[in-house]
Amino acid sequence: MxxxxxxxxxxxxxxxxxxxxxxxxxxxxxxxxxxxxxxxxxxxxxxxxxxxxxxxxxxxxxxxxxxxGASHTVCPPKPARDELDLLEAGLFRPSATITPTGTVRLVHATGPEEEVAAVFEEIEGFVRRGVRPDRIAVAFRDPDRRIHLLSAAAAKVAAPVRIEALRPLARMPFGAALMALLDVVRKETRDRTRFLAFASSPYSGVPLDRVAAADLGWRRARLSGVDLLESACSLGSNISSIVAAALRVTGKDTVSDDGWKQLAGLMLSAARDRHPVGSVEALQDAVCHEGVVAMASSLAQVSGGQARLDDAIEALRSIHVPVVLGPEGPAVVVTEAHRLQSRRYEVLIVAGLSADEFSPDRPKRLAREIAEALGVDDRAAGSESERALFYSLVTKAARQLVLVDPTASPGGDGPRRSSFVDDVLDLYRSSQERAEGDAPSQPPPGRGGPDGLPGRSELSLGVDRSSLRRRAAPGLLDIQCPEVGKVDSREYTVSELETYLKCPFRWFAQYAARLSPIDVLLGPAETGTLAHAALAGFYRAWTEKHGLQRVTPSTVHDAVALLAEVWAAAVEKQWDAGVAGRYMLDRTHQRAAALIRDDAEALPGFAPTEHEYRFGASVGRPFEIDGCHLKGSVDRIDSGTTGIVVMDYKSGSGILGHGSFGSAGLLQLPVYAAVAARYFDRPIAAIVYRSLSTLQVRGAWNSARVDLSARGTRTDTVDDEGMEKVIAQGEARLAEACAGIRAGKIAPQPVKGACRFCPVSPVCEQEERLW
Structure with missing residues (x-):
């Protein structure tokens, strides 16, 4: 305007x-x-x-x-002297093939955490080789997606690093508290926990101990809505004034410029005790306050005073505020791609190159969709602008360009690679390779990922590949193969049989031929195992020290401190993998601590009684299904008066409910439930996967026996008969896997998604991959 x-x-x-x-x-x-x-x-x-x-x-x-214009000047293209010049001249219109010299490098990572670790390994390497930190830049399309990962990694390197990002106001502490308060006063929710997101924040002006004491009374009285607000106002003049201001701005049909300024100002003032003037938190609060005031002022002026409350709420959700973390002096800058358009660096590292973040296929932001719906000219939208931005960005490197490809991900749930990476690789293909769609025989050099963390495991084969392929070609194992007879004599893990259901050939390569990847000192599998062991060790120590089985809100502080002791002992003799290893270990510790805190509220009426509960002949708990002998361990079993909860921890967020168990070949929860039912002789109240990254649960739960509504989804609810059906279906699928192994069927027959990042793909000749 x-x-x-x-x-x-x-x-x-x-x-x-x-x-x-x-x-x-x-x-x-x-x-x-x-x-x-x-x-x-x-x-x-x-x-x-x-x-x-x-x-x-x-x-x-x-x-x-x-x-x-009165005059114009066209700068002629500069002569192509080196690899970077050739890339600038040929990107998006490849002609002559580029011969790699090492000036352009491609680094493969394994998902967002290892991507960030790879970036900081690169930074450390360049600084060691004498590049000044302020001549190094790292560009993401959206650094805010992983700002916590970036800040944690920046704190662990010697080089000074400054992170610049735009963050949605609603994800800043000030904005999150404001949106929570508005949801309650607008009656969008009657949830007490939503109001607590505001009341327990610094912006209510109420000390945390007073909020906790008041919340006990609110829970007992089951207060919500207007009654809850009235009770909260008795906690002090600050919160009373803020609630009153929020009621005023939401009680009017149109946006009041002064009302929003007053509300934002009161919240800012209330936080001064916990966010002293001059602190990083206070500076961020001031930026958020300015954003809210500017929003209200702009809406009032543009609409002539006719903007409605819903317009203001939508505007708040679309506001992005600048966040700067790190030193003010010379430093490596980690920032958004478009902020580098007028700057040039000796070394440029471009990351976040996934299809949903930085590519022509990048999804539109909500604000952009709204602008299009209103007929507003938004020339920065669309695939053309993304292509122009990428071109402008990669031509900012003066001496070295590093592209970080984040597509190799454990578990097969990684992002799809940006087509911009393929556009760069096109420059290194010969004319014949381009015509036949082959990968370049001489691509830019790089590495699999951070030291000790290969982005994609290449197999170290103990048998000849061609021999292996000939054996697999008919889709049947040789009937004399000793592995066939073992189905009735050896014990299988449930994970192994899950692998068979996902793809028989993958099972054959990993468990029959026993092909193994290059050794990894520390990776996602290792940190996941460490988290499981640490949580089990924590609860053993907790019970020995306190005689309690359940963490409560009053003891959660002591519990987190004890976990830190257990964790320190667990990692004392563990790996040293540089920045990547230190970061992954810290991240895993933080997730385990978050789960302990969540345990103080989760599963009311239940207490964890078993951790890493082992079964199998070797531990005196034999178990078999359809003649298939099984062994393994259940991550956790909680007991209550109405039954038991079987829990399996998962490191990632991609967990599924029981409706997808069959199609995805998931056996662990149904089989673990069958084991628990046999050895505990108790009703099964729930079988759930619990994500360590989101704390959400999925699986199957009986609402008559346990309440998981706050962390799960109602589509996963079943009754007793439904629970029996889920378990029976899992047992039937396991029997299918056993029958296939008995018959020697090992042809590549992957379920959808199984081929993505499959570790045995180098020896698989599946013609059509199922991604």
Whole structure:
């Protein structure tokens, strides 16, 4: 709005206005430039070449500027002297094949955590080789997605690192507290826990111990809605004034500029005791306060005072505020891609190259969709602008360009690679390789991932590949193969049989041929195992020390402290994998601590009684299904008056409910439930996967026996008969796996998704992969 106003009535300026190295100009920006050019001198610099795929989309804009300009200068393409020059000249229009020299490198990682670790390993390497930190830049399309990972890794390297990002207001502490309060006063929810998100924050002005004491009374009285707000107002003048201000701004049909300013100001003042002036938290609060005030002022002016409350709430959700973490002096800068358009660095590391973050297929943001629906010109939208941004970005490297490919992910649930990575690789393909769709025989050099963390496991084969393929070609094991007879004599783990259901050939390669990946000192599997062991060790120590089986809100602080002791002992003799290893261990510890805190509230009426509960002949608890002998351990079993809960920890967030057990070949929970039912002779109240990263649960639970509504989904509820059916279906699927092994069937028959990042793909000749 300000740009439009200045463009319509431009001020006379004494000097020259320079607009430098934009990818494009929005309609208001163009209006401003043309307006100022009518009364003064304006220089505009744009990256554009007629006919170039990266810049052709702004040709009309360039022609309009040329038509109103007094003169123009076209810089001729610079001669291609090295690999970076060839990349700049050929990107999106490959001609001659580039021979790699090491100036451009491609680093493979294994998901977001290892991606960040790989970035910081690269930073440390360049600094060791003498590159000044302030000559190194790291660009993400959306660094806020992993800002906590970035800040944790930055704290562990010697080089100074400054992180610059734009974060949604609603995800900042100030914004989250404001949105929680508005949800309650607008009667969008009557949930007491939603109000606690505000009341327990610094912005209520109420000490945490008073909130905790009040919450006990609220729970006993089952207060909600207006009654809850009235009771909360008795906790002090600060919260009383803030609630009153929130009721005023939500009680009006139109947006009141002054009302929102007052509400934001009261919250900012209330936080001063816990966020002292000058602290990082106080500075972030001030930025958020400014964002709320600017939102209200802009809405009131643009709408002529007719903007409605829903418009204000939607505007709050779309606001992004700047977040800067790290030193102010010379430092490695980690920032958003578009913030590097006017800067050039000796070393540029580009990460976040997944299809949903930085590619022509990047999903539209809600704000962009709203703008399109309203008919607002948004020239920065669409695949053309993403392509132009990537081109502008990678040409900022003066000496070294590193691209981090985050697509190799454990468990097969990684992101799809950005097509921009393929566009770069196209430059290294010969004409024949391009015609046949083959990978380049000489790609940019790189590495599999951070030291000790290969992005994709290549197999160290103990047998000849061609021999293995010949044996697998008919889809049957040789009937004389000793593995066939073992189905009736040896014990199988449930995980092994799950692998068979996902793809028989993968089972054959991993468990029959026993192909093993390159040794990994520390990876996701190892940290997952460590988390399981630490949680089990914590509860053993907790019971021995306190004589209690359940953590409560009053003892959760002591519990987290005890976990830290257990964790320190567990990792004392563990791996040393540099920054990547230290970060992964810290992250795993944080997740285990979060689960302990959640245990203080989760599963009311139940207490954890068994951890790593082992079964199998070797431990005196034999178990078999359809002649298939099984062994293993159940992560955790909780007991209550209505039955038992069988729990399996999962490191990732991609957990499924019982409706998907059959199609996904998931056997662990049904089989573990059968084991628990046999050896505990108690009703099964729930069988759940519990995510260590989100604390959500999925599986099957009987609402008559246990309440998991706060952490699960109602689609997973069953009755006693339904629970028996889920267990029976799992046993039937396990019997199918055993029958297939008995028959020697090992042809590649993957379920959907099984081929993605399969560790045995180097020896598999499956013609059509199921991604």
């Amino acid at each position: 300000a740009m439009r106003g200045l463009g319509t009535s431009p001020p006379r300026l004494d000097g020259v206005v320079a607009v430098n190295r934009f990818v494009t100009l929005s309609e208001p920006q163009e209006h401003l430039i043309r307006g100022i050019s009518s009364v003064g001198e304006v220089y505009v610099s744009l990256t554009w070449e007629r006919g170039h795929a990266a810049t052709e989309w702004i040709t009309e804009l360039v022609e309009r500027l040329l038509n109103c």
